[in-house]
Amino acid sequence: MSNITAVRGFKDILPEESGKWQHVEKIARQVFANYGIHEIKIPLLEKTELFKRGIGETTDIVEKEMYTFLDRGDEYLTLRPEATASVIRAYLEHNMYKVDPITKLFTIGPMFRRERPQKGRFRQFHQINVEFIGQKDPRVDSELIFMLAHFLSTTGLTNLKLEINSLGCPECRPSFRENIKNFLNDREGRLCPDCKRRLETNPLRIFDCKNDSCQESIAEAPSILEYICSDCGDHFESVKRYLELLGVEYTINTRMVRGLDYYTQTAFEIITESLGSQNAIAGGGRYDGLTRILGGPDIPGIGFAIGLERLISLVPGRDEDFIQFPHLFIAALGQKAQEFSFPLCNALRKAGIRTEMDFSDRSLKSQMKRSDKLNCLNTLIIGEREIDEGKAPLRNMATKEQNSIDIQSIEGIIQTLINLKQ
RNA sequence: GUGGGUGUAGCUCAGCUGGUUAGAGUGCCGGGUUGUGGCCUCGGAGGUCGGGGGUUCAAGUCCCCUCACUCACCCCA
Structure with missing residues (x-):
């Protein structure tokens, strides 16, 4: 089919x-x-x-x-x-x-x-x-x-x-129309087939014709502004x-x-x-x-x-110049981090921070690649170690700078990221 | 409605005068040691060659039909 x-x-x-x-x-x-x-x-x-x-x-x-x-x-x-x-x-x-x-x-x-x-x-x-x-x-x-x-x-x-x-x-308008018709009737032989037809249906359209001979025929024609x-x-x-x-x-x-x-x-x-x-x-x-x-x-x-x-x-500019990139990608490593990150990701979105994450629990390398592909501005890396310590690295994807931020509470993370946005 | 051009991998295309398992680049997935993207490198997946019919020992390649896209006429935004 x-x-x-x-x-x-x-x-x-x-x-x-x-x-x-x-x-x-x-x-x-x-x-x-x-x-x-x-x-x-x-x-x-x-x-x-x-x-x-x-x-x-x-x-x-x-x-x-x-x-x-x-x-x-x-x-x-x-x-x-x-x-x-x-x-x-x-x-x-x-x-x-x-x-x-x-x-x-x-x-x-x-x-x-x-x-x-x-x-x-x-x-x-x-x-x-x-x-x-x-x-x-x-x-x-x-x-x-x-x-x-x-x-x-x-x-x-x-x-x-x-x-x-x-x-x-x-x-x-009618008097102009009649006038054009009379003017062109004398020159009918030089008009293209389409314009011969237009002579009856809509003589004003002949002005628009791209045919050279028609343009010559009409060059001397009176202008509507005279009428x-x-x-x-x-x-x-x-x-x-x-x-x-x-x-x-x-x-x-x-x-x-x-x-x-x-x-x-x-x-x-x-x-x-x-x-x-x-x-x-x-x-x-x-x-x-x-x-x-x-x-x-x-x-x-x-x-x-x-x-x-x-x-x-x-409109000048490439298509991608008009799309809004995510503020944050959360790279969550392992079960425990995934469990922690899923509600965090959606709480961030609700707070107005464009956030993405990946559910497939792939390697950090491939999650970084995805963050890069999505043009995320920052990547927050969370593994078991970070959850135990209550601190996680936040990487600025453009500058490669990494700062350790507090991840004790979801509210705290939201506040940190909102401050970063401004 | 009338003409011209083009249809091969998701995308951009190569495939010479018909000849063995159809290619490249890019994109996608995965590697290049243990938790860090872009560059480089290796590997993998992915195609009824728009569809149908015909010629031939053999057709992506030739012929016919058809469909789609595209440009122009026409018309308009």
């Missing part, structure tokens, strides 16, 4: 990697707290309708990437492909806007998209999401981006690039001004389009050179129409998602 393996595109995060994950999540919680953002935990499973309406029926995510199933012949459910729709659903469902018109939320967890796996892209992947709901002020856009940059640099990332754009609003209405234009100008005020460097990428239909006005991405073709480590934008689409009142919002796998792969 063959072995059962993990599902394609679903990854185990192994113990040696988890230190880095915890480190990054800890920084996230600390940074977010400074900006008054509170954690919300939302379900992994939602009614399919939520994503169809929220993300958009014709997006790639909804058309071909969702894990959807019929629940006991009753209703269609979907493993969430992104978090914003769920956060807004919860926000509306609990009437949070009535308690406080300004809400800042974050959530951390897995997302599911059935794409072909490749470098930096998995079918189950993790995101950190932040949503600022209830404010339209361009300063909100700018401080959200400022905070994202703050967070990423705190994790140690460098050489990141911020790109921003404005996608306009339901008032002004957005004055409200959107003013908003974008203010966002840029406030970014400058906050000292955030950016470049304008008029070709950036986003894959989810709910975005309006400000859109942004953080990209890196060092990740291969999946180069976006974070992305987001404003979604002022989303609450209405989901059946609520008209409430503006803006947010972003960070790809945790991508982020963590760029």
